[in-house]
Amino acid sequence: MKVEIWSDVMCPFCYIGKRHFEKAIEKLPFKDDIEVEWKSFQLNPDYHNTTNEDLYTYLARAKGMSVEQAKQMTDQVVGMASNVGLNLNFDTNVPANSFDALRFLHFAKSKGLQDQAEEALFNAHFMGAKDIAKHETLISIAEDLGLDKTETVQVLQGDDFAEAVRYDVYESQQLGVRGVPYFVFDRKYALSGAQPIPAFEQAIVQSFTEWQSTQPKTQLKSLNKNDDAVCDENGCEI
Numbered sequence: 001m002k003v004e005i006w007s008d009v010m011c012p013f014c015y016i017g018k019r020h021f022e023k024a025i026e027k028l029p030f031k032d033d034i035e036v037e038w039k040s041f042q043l044n045p046d047y048h049n050t051t052n053e054d055l056y057t058y059l060a061r062a063k064g065m066s067v068e069q070a071k072q073m074t075d076q077v078v079g080m081a082s083n084v085g086l087n088l089n090f091d092t093n094v095p096a097n098s099f100d101a102l103r104f105l106h107f108a109k110s111k112g113l114q115d116q117a118e119e120a121l122f123n124a125h126f127m128g129a130k131d132i133a134k135h136e137t138l139i140s141i142a143e144d145l146g147l148d149k150t151e152t153v154q155v156l157q158g159d160d161f162a163e164a165v166r167y168d169v170y171e172s173q174q175l176g177v178r179g180v181p182y183f184v185f186d187r188k189y190a191l192s193g194a195q196p197i198p199a200f201e202q203a204i205v206q207s208f209t210e211w212q213s214t215q216p217k218t219q220l221k222s223l224n225k226n227d228d229a230v231c232d233e234n235g236c237e238i
Helices: 012-025 055-063 067-082 099-110 114-126 135-145 149-157 162-175 197-213
Strands: 002-007 035-040 182-185 189-192
Touching: 002 012, 012 067, 012 114, 012 197, 035 099, 035 114, 035 162, 055 067, 099 114, 099 135, 099 149, 099 162, 114 135, 135 149, 162 182, 182 197, 189 197
Parallel strands: 002 035
Antiparallel strands: 002 182, 182 189
C-alpha cells in the first residue's frame, strides 16, 4: 500500500511528522508492505535568504511578531521534537529557498534513495546548521548517500526534476492540500500535520486493512497426480 507524504525540508512539523509516522509503522506486522513516496510542497517559494538573516528574524518579519515571540514559538516546537528524539536547533537554523533541495529529492528517488535523502536534508537543515539552498550542501549529502558527485552537479546546475517538483505542487492543489506535512493513504484517506503516533497507527491499520481486502487472491489448481519428487521443510524423500 502506498503512502504519499507532501512535505518541505523547511518545515519542522514535517520532520516531527516523519518520526511519528515511522514510529507508528515500526511494530506493525505488515510494515514491509507499506510503500512511502515523498512529494514536494514548497513553502514560501519566492523567498531567498540574500541578507543572511537568522530564523527568528525571518519568522518575526514573515508572521508580524517580535523576535522574542518567534523564539517562544520555536521553543514549543523544540519540546515537541524532543519527545521523539529530535534535537532541533533553531539558533543556528538557516532559512532557505528549498526548490533545489526538492529537485535533489526527486533525483535521489530516481536512485532508490529518496527516504534516506529526505532524512539527511532534515538533519542538515534543523540540526546541522546547513544552508540547504546551497549546491555544495546538497552535493555533500549526495556523496554521503553514495550518489555520483558528477551526476549530482549536473542535475543541480541544470533544470532536472524541476517539472517533477511543480507537478507535485499542482497535484497537492488538486487534492486540496493547504499545509504540510500531509499524508495520503492509498489515495483514500488523509492526515495533515504532525499527528500523534496513535493517530497515524489507526490511519495506517484502517487503510491497509481496506487495501488488503481489495487485492486479488491467487488460488492455484494443482495438476499433480501424486506428491512424489518434492522437497519440503522436513527435507527430501529419496
